């Protein structure tokens with residue numbers, strides 16, 4: 001239900017932005033590529049690496065506004081494809097022969113492949129996580145719950161599948177952030193157009209709200225593994241490459257979130273001087289909620305929806321035993337020195 005709400009609200013914004021973004025695009029794939037080449041190094045790497053993969057199918061309308069609003073989606077889906085290519089190149093030979101192993105892309109341009117092993121199905125978490133919490137998380141039913149085995153990687157491949165999603169969301173979010181310079185270059189009225197800038201913030205906020213949810217899923221998976229599948233937990237903890245993937249993708253995502261709040265603050269400043277422009281209220285908990293009013297049309301709930309979701313999962317995450325993910329992280333590893341931890 002919440003997912004539908006999210007899409008509807010994005011469409012509302014999409015209609016508003018149409019005027020600014022010059023309507024239709026002839027060729028979605030070319031539009032995605034040319035924006036990537038000029039503005040998004042992350043999307044450019046991913047689109048280039050996946051070759052002929054038809055990522056354009058994830059953009060459903062031939063309008064520039066839809067291409068911009070959903071830009072992270074073809075990047076996300078391409079990251080899954082790219083991860084599989086890394087698996088086929090970088091897993092140990094005997095794993096590639098058996099069509100198993102795991103591979104992950106982490107921006108900037110880090111590829112890590114590894115051996116994997118059978119793990120418990122994430123659907124077991126349904127018995128551990130209260131229903132009242134499951135229903136409040138946008139992605140829970142889609143990726144884990146629903147009591148119906150869907151043959152999804154995030155279920156049957158457990159922690160390895162969840163990590164595939166985590167890296168795909170991280171890469172998608174980074175690409176959406178990188179569109180900032182596109183929005184700047186293509187804004188005909190600087191910071192006066194509220195739908196334009198509201199749309200940028202809202203799309204990025206949507207990507208970030210997924211972050212805390214997948215951290216929760218990974219946390220819960222590991223905690224349950226420690227409680228109920230201890231042998232498996234020890235094998236996961238012995239897999240330094242998998243832990244390195246989480247450590248680096250988490251750092252990447254944290255940089256995106258930091259940049260998000262900086263951009264929100266900056267756009268807030270820049271739009272202040274315009275009447276009826278984008279306004280942001282500052283709350284004591286250090287988060288911004290945006291209020292957009294334009295010629296009597298109130299669309300204030302748009303950003304509010306994502307911020308609410310993000311706050312719920314962030315607070316839930318902060319209440320949990322932090323030692324689970326702290327133990328899982330490789331202490332001291334960074335994108336600069338990660339090679340030292342590969343062996």
Ligand SMILES: [Zn+2]
Pocket residue numbers: 076077080165168
């Ligand atoms: Zn995915």
